[in-house]
Amino acid sequence: MKRSAFIAVIGAPNAGKSTLVNALVGAKVSIVTQKVQTTRARIRGIAVIDDAQLVFTDTPGIFSPRRRLDRAMVAAAWEGLEGADMIMLVVDAAAELAGPSKSTADTEMIIEELKRRKKKATLVLNKIDKIARDKLLKLIAAMSAHETFDERLLISAENGDGVKDLRKYLADRAGEGAWMYPEDQLSDISDRLMAAEVTREKVFKRLHQELPYESTVETTSWTRTKKGELRIEQTIYVSREGHRPIVLGKAGQTLKAIGEASRKELTEIFGEPVHLFLNVSVREGWTDEAARYREMGLDIVD
Numbered sequence: 001m002k003r004s005a006f007i008a009v010i011g012a013p014n015a016g017k018s019t020l021v022n023a024l025v026g027a028k029v030s031i032v033t034q035k036v037q038t039t040r041a042r043i044r045g046i047a048v049i050d051d052a053q054l055v056f057t058d059t060p061g062i063f064s065p066r067r068r069l070d071r072a073m074v075a076a077a078w079e080g081l082e083g084a085d086m087i088m089l090v091v092d093a094a095a096e097l098a099g100p101s102k103s104t105a106d107t108e109m110i111i112e113e114l115k116r117r118k119k120k121a122t123l124v125l126n127k128i129d130k131i132a133r134d135k136l137l138k139l140i141a142a143m144s145a146h147e148t149f150d151e152r153l154l155i156s157a158e159n160g161d162g163v164k165d166l167r168k169y170l171a172d173r174a175g176e177g178a179w180m181y182p183e184d185q186l187s188d189i190s191d192r193l194m195a196a197e198v199t200r201e202k203v204f205k206r207l208h209q210e211l212p213y214e215s216t217v218e219t220t221s222w223t224r225t226k227k228g229e230l231r232i233e234q235t236i237y238v239s240r241e242g243h244r245p246i247v248l249g250k251a252g253q254t255l256k257a258i259g260e261a262s263r264k265e266l267t268e269i270f271g272e273p274v275h276l277f278l279n280v281s282v283r284e285g286w287t288d289e290a291a292r293y294r295e296m297g298l299d300i301v302d
C-alpha cells in the first residue's frame with residue numbers, strides 16, 4: 001500500500017516558503033528572491049520518501065491586500081488550503097525576534113484566520129541560521145501559546161538545517177493513498193510557465209521599487225531552431241511607458257543581463273541549450289486583464 005499527503009505551505013511574504021518547498025523537493029520548482037510577494041500563484045512541488053509521495057503547495061505570501069493583483073494572490077494562497085491533509089505555517093523566526101513589523105503582523109493575522117477556520121497547522125520556524133539558540137527557545141515558548149499548532153519545528157530552509165527531520169516528520173504522517181503524480185515528477189507547472197517564472201525572478205532581482213510588482217512575464221513562443229535547439233520568446237509586460245527605459249537600461253544593458261541570467265538557468269533546468277528572446281511591452285492596465293492572470297495561474301478577485 002502506498003501513502004500520500006497534500007501539504008499546504010502558507011505564511012507571510014518573504015518567510016521562506018518557496019525556499020523551503022525547493023529544499024523539500026530537492027529541486028528548484030518555485031522562484032525565490034529577497035523581495036516580498038515573489039510567488040504569485042500556487043505551485044506544487046512533489047517529493048517521494050520511501051512509500052510516501054508528498055505534494056507540497058507553495059503559495060503566495062498572505063498579507064493585507066490592496067491592489068487587484070494582491071487580492072488575487074492572497075485568495076490563491078487561502079485556496080491552497082482546500083483539500084490539504086496538512087498545513088505548514090512558515091514563519092521568519094528572525095523577523096519575529098526583531099520585534100513588531102509588517103511581517104509579524106501578517107503572521108498574526110494568518111494565525112487568527114487559521115483559528116477562525118478551525119485549522120490545525122505545523123509551525124515551521126525558519127531562518128534559524130540567523131538566530132542564537134537561547135533566543136530561539138524563548139520564541140518557541142511564545143509561539144506555543146497558540147493552540148493552532150500541532151507541532152513546532154525549527155529549520156533553516158537556506159542551509160538545510162532541520163529540513164531532513166521535517167521531511168521525515170511529514171512522511172511519517174502521510175496516510176494510505178494512491179500517488180497522484182508519476183514517481184519522477186517534481187512539479188505541476190508547465191515548462192512554459194516555469195520559463196516565464198525564471199525570467200520574472202531575474203526581473204525581481206534586478207529591478208526595484210514598484211516596477212517588479214507592476215510587471216509580469218509571459219512565454220509567447222516555444223519552438224525549435226533548424227538545428228533542433230530550443231528557442232523561447234517571452235514578453236515582459238510593464239504598466240507604464242516610463243518603465244520601459246528602466247527595464248532596457250543604458251544601451252539595453254539591463255534587459256541583456258536579465259536575459260543572460262535567465263537563459264543560463266533555463267539551460268540548466270531543461271538540460272539543453274536555450275535561445276531566449278525577450279520583448280518589453282507597455283500595457284497600461286495589464287493588472288486588470290483576465291488573460292494576464294490566467295497566464296500566471298490566477299483568477300481575478302473583485
Ligand SMILES: Nc1nc2c(ncn2[C@@H]2O[C@H](COP(=O)(O)OP(=O)(O)OP(=O)(O)O)[C@@H](O)[C@H]2O)c(=O)[nH]1
Binds near residue numbers: 013014
Ligand atoms: N538566512 C536565511 N534566509 C532565508 C532562509 N529561507 C529563505 N531565506 C531568504 O528569504 C528570502 C525570501 O525567500 P522566499 O523563499 O522567496 O520566501 P517566500 O516566503 O516564498 O516569499 P513570497 O513568495 O514573497 O511570499 C530570500 O532572500 C531567501 O534566500 C533561511 O532559512 N535563512
Ligand SMILES: [Mg+2]
Binds near residue numbers: 019030038060
Ligand atoms: Mg515564494
